Amino acid sequence: MAKKEEIVEKLTKGELKLYQVEDYTDSIQEAVEVRREFAEQISGASLKHVSNYSLDMARALKKNIENPIGVVQIPVGLVGPLQINGEHAQGDYYVPLATSEGALLASVNRGCSVSKAVGGITVRIIDDKMTRAPVIRADSIQKALEVKEWIERHFIELKEASESTTRHGKLLKVDPVVVVGRYVYPRFTFTTGDSMGMNMVTIATEKALEILTRETGAHVVALSGNLCTDKKPSALNLIEGRGKSIVAEIIIPKDIVEEKLKTTSEAIVEVNQAKNLIGSAIAGNMGFNAQYANMIGAIFLATGQDEAHIVEGSLGITTAEEQKGDLYFSVTLPDVPLATVGGGTSLETATECLQIMGVHGEGNVAKFAEIVGATVLAGELSLMGALAAGHLARAHKDLGRG
Incomplete structure (x- = not known):
């Protein structure tokens, strides 16, 4: 049995995960072909058009796609x-x-x-601007208000920490800082240069939160609390x-x-x-x-x-x-x-x-x-x-x- 056929068979039997194919092939291109053949085998589809492309898939694999099988073409x-x-x-x-x-x-x-x-x-x-708004849990309403006040008083420290992670991002403000029950939602707002900047501001916000949690004892529930608001329709984004x-x-x-x-x-x-x-x-x-x-x-x-x-x-x-x-x-x-x-x-x-x-x-x-x-x-x-x-x-x- 040929090497590619053996890998496809392992995928079909569940003995190998899609993301592991590169470890068993000699090149990115071979890995792409193996996954595509697996998709054809399990579906009965013919992927002759998906298989035709000029992109450098090895470069795309580094930061644009996982488990690639080809390219979808849209008329331009x-x-x-x-x-x-x-x-x-x-x-x-x-x-x-x-x-x-x-x-x-x-x-x-x-x-x-x-x-x-x-x-x-x-x-x-x-x-x-680009925004990231985590959600933070305090022990009580009073503690939540104390976290809110701490953020408002310590903008300079948050700015220095966040900007230490990027050459291009600048923290403009943390506003609004919304309290719901004992949850706190601060909206970190940055400029990001020529980059769209979501990854940039996410990493920068995480760094700022290290100081906040150390100084206030509050717990970060999630790095995104949806006040950002990213990839959803939002009245806040319509206004702000x-x-x-x-x-x-x-x-x-x-x-x-x-x-x-x-x-x-x-x-x-x-x-x-x-x-x-x-x-x-x-x-x-x-x-x-x-x-x-x-x-x-x-x-x-x-x-x-x-x-x-x-x-x-x-x-x-x-x-x-x-x-x-x-x-x-x-x-x-x-x-x-x-x-x-x-x-x-x-x-x-x-x-x-x-x-x-x-x-x-x-x-x-x-x-x-x-x-x-x-x-x-x-x-x-x-x-x-x-x-x-x-x-x-x-x-x-x-x-x-x-």
């Missing part, structure tokens, strides 16, 4: 030119979007054409922000609204109020928008961002106002965790997509954030125009069904 398209008037992104950009949803890129591209017609989308980053907080706006003359969007400013304003504001309110939504997640998700998948943060990027509010027939339109995204270094951005395809926009590597995350904000506006504007004009179903029939 290009939209643009998208004209941006930002502090960091200025001029025309082409943006790669990875999605399997037909009609999405066509819709965003229409928004891009509007940006060109009016001289660009204005974008600003209004805040930039997390990651990059981005606002983008555009003013569209009446004739361009009619020519490009095939509707009127008044109609878009009404759809926004009835759908994004009132409709979201009665549904209890935290995202008062039409489709932020579509653009955020497509950009995240193309550029190696943490896909779980798409749920955070879906938060935000769309505003639309009629100004003497013209349309003022804006998107506010308070919670967009982004990176141009580290994590999945080092994967070869993600690097290439970031390079298309000229934002790969250090010193580029603010520029990237402005491009993301403008892309979201382009897609949101186009969909609102389609809804106002009654074209949504037709577009999906023509483009989404082939």
